[in-house]
Each structure stands twice: as structure tokens, then as C-alpha cells.
Amino acid sequence: MVEGFLHHPAKALVLWLLLAVAFLALAGVGLFLGARYMARREPYHTFAALSLRQKLAFMKLVVTDPRVPRWIKLLPFLMAAYLASPIDLIPDFLPVLGYLDDVALVLLVVAAIVRFTPRAVVTELLDEARKRGG
DSSP states (O other), rough: OOHHHHHHHHHHHHHHHHHHHHHHHHEEEEEHHHHHHHHSSHHHHHHHHHHHHHHHHHHHHHHHTTTTHHHHHHHHHHHHHHHSSSOSSSSSTTTHHHHHHHHHHHHHHHHHHHHSHHHHHHHHHHHHHHHHHH
């Protein structure tokens, strides 16, 4: 049945569009569910409640705090370099789909920072970021 689609360009295009829409829907649902799961757990919930200025202050505190492991300190820089780079896994000119990889990367970096940094340090840095970012 699929072989018949390959001989008709219009049918093949419809098949590829359906596959792209299905992928987009699954990726969007996955990111939504992952973000909701993280937002209900501490300290992810506290991080999600911060303003943008406070989140940036938190990242700065993570990079400058000596109690944070060195490899964790590299993650914000790598994330910023990827987000600023014109090279993406999925090109940004594709509506919605192009930004999914960026959102997924940010969620993964935040999850790694919170997971691999001692809980007491993360809590203290979040409190300090809340005070600084005002």
C-alpha cells in the first residue's frame, strides 16, 4: 500500500504531512506533560514560579557558586551557545515545531541542574535568586 503512495507525488506529500503533524502533536504533548510533571515537584515548582529576571539570576548563581559541580556550571553556557547558534536540530522557521527542540533543551538543562546539584544548595540559590531578581 505504501508503495502506491511513492508513485503518486501528491499522495506521498499528504502522507509526509500527516506524519509531520502526528510527530508535532506527540512532541507537543510530551513536552507539555513533562513540564507539568516538573512544575508539581519541588524545587522545579519554585523555579517555574520565578520571573525571567530571577531565573537569569539563578543561572548566574549556579555558575558562580563553588558548591555546584563543575560540569553543571558548563550547562548554562552550552545551552546559551546552542540557543544563539543558527544551527538547530529542527530549523526555527518551521512554525511551532522549530522551537520545540529549544524548549526541550531548556527543560533538560534545568532538570539536570536541579537533579545533580545538592538539594540544600539548589534551595538556597533559588531563595537568593528570588531576593536578587525582585
